[in-house]
Amino acid sequence: MKVVRTILITSCMTLAAMPVYSGTLIESIDQEGEAVTTRFEGGMMRADMPQPGSYMIFDLKKEKAYVVDESEHMVMDLSAQMWGRNADMAGGTADRPEARLVKQGKGPTIAGYPTVHYKVMVGDTFCGDEYLSSRAMSEANMQEFGEAMSRMAQQQAQMAGDMGGMMQDPCVSADRSLYEAYLKHGMPLRSVNKDGAVDNEVKRIQTDASISADYFKLPKGYPVMTMDEMMQQQRMSSQRQMENMPGMSDMPSNEEMMKMRKQLQEQIEEMQREMERRNQ
DSSP states (O other): OOOOOSOHHHHHHHHHHSOEEEEEEEEEEETTOOEEEEEEETTEEEEEOSSTTEEEEEETTTTEEEEEETTTTEEEEOHHHHHTOOGGGOOOOOOOOOOEEEEEEEOOOBTTBOOEEEEEEETTEEEEEEEEEHHHHHHTTOHHHHHHHHHHHHHHHHHHHHHHHHHSOHHHHHGGGHHHHHHHHOEEEEEEETTSOEEEEEEEEEEEEEEETTTTSOOTTOOEEEHHHHHHHHHHHHHHHHHTSTTOOSOOOHHHHHHHHHHHHHHHHHHHHHHHHHTO
16 A cells, blocks of 8 residues: 555565565455455554555554554554543543353354354343454464553543443443453454444455565654644644634634544544454
């Protein structure tokens, strides 16, 4: 997906000299029927987003997360939002709904791996079905990724605080608690929601996929912005627009800025849920 910015001969020479490593490739189908390819190697992960030219890069060891948008030539640093280091968004410690898996028996063979069928329950509420494979978790070397995602989910649950537990659908809130269950029972190869629709299904796992050395690097020359920096840029842009409009020289109110921040955070959370569905 990386855009080639040099002439063909130079590109070929560069690629010919570039080191190549062996990693894990997972191909799956999401709820919209879109094919998704995710690659893992050495504590790094890259996952394509639905929009062409957009992808996410995770550095699990450094707890870094980035969204790359090639159409805008920019990178958004979401490490604080993903890993729970944004003090302004920290919440309370209220009890939150925890999902539990209820074993149903042997599941179908998916992507060549045997599975076990579990129902996902939150209290007495049915939230869907999971088909897990301990063999796939082991052979795909997904333990490190699963542990990192579990830490991320715990930190985000703390950030969500009291309001997260009270306002969200219990099944949505409990999704993040499933990562600990995955570590214990196996990699999810098929996830079905409470309405019976398949959210994600793995079609192929390749454990010796060739991955170039720079595949997980951020594009050179792209500005890297945090969410706060993006909010500040939006505020300045709004101010300039209003200064150019008669009778509209005032800056956005604090209430308006809080609303903008909330909307942006909701977009980030939706993007993360999409990423989680794609990489379950």
